[in-house]
Amino acid sequence: MKNYDVIIIGAGSVGVPAALSLSQNKVKVLVIDALASPGQGQNKKAIGGIRATHSDKGKILTALRSIEIFSTWKEIHGDDIGWIQNGYSFPAYTDEDAGKLKDLMKIQKSFNLDIDWLTPEEYLKIVPGINKKNLKGATYSPGDGSASPLLAINAFYFKSLEYGAQYKFKEKVLAITISNESNIKIKTDKGEYTAAKVINAAGNYARQMGQLIGLDFPVEPDSHEGAITEPVQRFFGPMIVDLRPFQDPATEDSANFYFYQNNEGQVIFCLTPRHLMKGTASEATSVFLPQVAKRMVALFPKLANLKVRRTWRGQYPMTPDGFPIVGETKEFPDFINAIGMCGQGYMLGPGLGELLSRIVTCQLTQDDIDVLKHFNLYRDFSGIEQFK
Missing domain, CATH: 3.50.50.60 (FAD/NAD(P)-binding domain)
Known part of the structure; x- marks a missing residue:
């Protein structure tokens, strides 16, 4: 022993x-x-x-x-681990979300985090082509990033x-x-x-x-699905987190979703299902890709012609x-x-x-x-x- x-x-x-x-x-x-x-x-x-x-x-x-x-x-x-300092952004499309993000930003700034509120015009400069209808602005934290x-x-x-x-x-x-x-x-x-x-x-x-x-x-684990596209030339900066829930009679309801372009130019995206799938089953579903694609293209039309390479399903080991x-x-x-x-x-x-x-x-x-x-x-x- x-x-x-x-x-x-x-x-x-x-x-x-x-x-x-x-x-x-x-x-x-x-x-x-x-x-x-x-x-x-x-x-x-x-x-x-x-x-x-x-x-x-x-x-x-x-x-x-x-x-x-x-x-x-x-x-x-x-070692190159694919680190890029591309930042995170949370665009707000309702006054309620804008208020919540600004309130949270006060807490984050109290810890000296590098985060600011961008006007719609300022946000469009770092994410050109994003849907600006009803856009109230966005929080942006340039010090955040991603790696492989x-x-x-x-x-x-x-x-x-x-x-x-x-x-x-x-x-x-x-x-x-x-x-x-x-x-x-x-x-x-x-x-x-x-x-x-x-x-x-x-x-x-x-x-x-x-x-x-x-x-x-x-x-208790619950399941989430993700996907990755082919690599393309970089066309936007930060991780984009759309906080809005979404209801579509043709698919399951979904909560927020988020995506970014990694160091190799691939767009990686994930969606939070409103009705959580408990357990450790890891087979990809037929619901995820049509559901998230519809949301992503509505938010950012430039994504429409990207080819998806694969999808997968993993778990979040959750606490209450x-x-x-x-x-x-x-x-x-x-x-x-x-x-x-x-x-x-x-x-x-x-x-x-x-x-x-x-x-x-x-x-x-x-x-x-x-x-x-x-x-x-x-x-x-x-x-x-x-x-x-």
């Missing part, structure tokens, strides 16, 4: 950056994943957007650090190997035993391992990991309030959660990886303590993430 300082369950958007940060701090770490290689769960289904313009201190500070890591990775480590989920997680993975992190792929966790002794035992279908601490970063299967030690974590669950459990302080990322594990992952490392090494800062209050498992979950 091999012994480690930390065992991480899950080699995804959070588990791999955590392994990187821990191994950089000379912590002996093992990552266990049931799939064949890193990022084969929901990470490879992420669309790549990275923003700090959230609605609370926890996500804002975590994402700010993630942006620092993504944006400087090539300069520091030499595939390139990024592999860069983090190979760098963590250089620092000594170990991985076991194609191994399913079957049992977790926590006794009064100093070590936690992990049994898989291929072996047994012990560690002083365990980090649950199991994504869709975070709840099942908790059940192995008699705890029930409020995380839309915020992650991160930190120690009261019942078992050496069992640490990093779960319920609500579809934002990719953008939060690098920042969370460093936070998890400081939890393990007992080096939390006051900001860390404040962030963990927002991500506390024992909160009442009565809040709600704004404009997720």
Whole structure:
């Protein structure tokens, strides 16, 4: 039986950056994943957007650090992970949405985020050709950006190997035993391992990991679909998030949708269904593409002639309030959660990886303590993430 300082369950958007940060701090770490290689769960289904313009201190500070890591990775480590600082934008087509966005912007500016309100004329300069009928303006945060989920997680993975992190792929966790002794035992279908601490970063299967030690974590996956087009010459700047719900008698109702043009010129887009599809089924549906295409072309007619290469379906491991669950459990302080990322594990992952490392090494800062209050498992979950 091999012994480690930390065992991480899950080699995804959070588990791999955590392994990187821990191994950089000379912590002996093992990552266990049931799939064949890193990022084969929901990470490879992420669309790549990275923003700090959230609605609370926890996500804002975590994402700010993630942006620092993504944006400087090539300069520091030499790997091109497809980072571009293309920004995020939330256009408003109703007075109500404009008011809500401006109110949220006050909170965001209180954290010194680079975000401003653009008039319709100013917004048309960065998104030329967008539908200007009833356009009230838009928030725009030029410091946000995007990077390739595939390139990024592999860069983090190979760098963590250089620092000594170990991985076991194609191994399913079957049992977790926590006794009064100093070590936690992990049994898989291929072996047994012990560690002083365990980090649950199991994504869709975070709840099942908790059940192995008699705890029930409020995380339930629901499905979202995305798609990608052929590459074309760049013709607009930021991620565009259309907040408006939409009703069409011919298709299912939908909530917001969003899209951007990546570093290779491909347009990547995703839609939030109004009636959520619970569970982990990953087959693409026939409803998504006609539904989202109609909305996108109405908003931005220039998109009409793009050819879609493929669609896919992935999950958001959701909590009741839309915020992650991160930190120690009261019942078992050496069992640490990093779960319920609500579809934002990719953008939060690098920042969370460093936070998890400081939890393990007992080096939390006051900001860390404040962030963990927002991500506390024992909160009442009565809040709600704004404009997720």
